Amino acid sequence: RKGFPESYDTRALLDVLRRIKSGVEVVEAPVYSHVVYDIVPGEHVVVRSPDIVIIEGLNVLQTRSGAPEFVSDYFDFSIYIDADEPDIEKWYVERFLALRASVFQDPNSFFRFYAELSDDEAIDTARRIWRDINGLNLSENIAPTRDRASLVVHKTADHRVDQVQLLRL
Structure with missing residues (x-):
């Protein structure tokens, strides 16, 4: 189930974060491609003694029962970008339509078979x-992590920030 917590290599991400946080000077991290919708085999980004590391992802605030450590254990500060679910769904549909003319056209794209859909089909x-994937993932796995963030930023339908809530320092 792509995009759901079980599809992430949490162990590898934890290893990268553990090495960075413990002061290892040069750390290699795998590269994720939004075109192929997966880790790119053999490709890595090199992180050299960073002052700041920004980790972005839908499931980085997850807590799995019985896990000895969580990705967020390595965060000094975390931000959850929030919006009303109907707005998020609308943005998703708009983005899906726009991507038909760009990345979906790439023959290597995970979503290439959606490129030729009519507007109604798309x-x-x-x-x-x-309904079957993203909304379900939001309600079951992402939204419940909201209160684990240090800061929650709420956006309106037109992407304006209308609320900022500091939950912890």
Whole structure:
């Protein structure tokens, strides 16, 4: 289930964060491609003694029962970007439609078979993906981590920030 917590190599991410946090001067991290929707075999980014590391992801605030450590254990500060679910779904459908003319055209794209859909077919497909995958993932796995963040930023339908809530320092 792509995008769900179980699809992430949490152990590898923890290893990278552990090495950075413990002061290892040169750390290699795998490269993720939004085109192929997966880790790119053999490709790495080199991180050299960073002052700041920004980790972005849907599931980085997850806590799995019984796990000895969590990705967020290595965070000094975390931000959760929040919005009302109907707005997020609308943005997803709009983005899906826009991507048909760009990344979906790439023959290596995980989503290449959506490139030639009509507008109506694309809207129906995007709504189905939202309902069966993204919306489900949001409600079951992402939204419940909101209160684990240091700061929650809420956005309105037009992407303006209307609320900022500091939960912890």
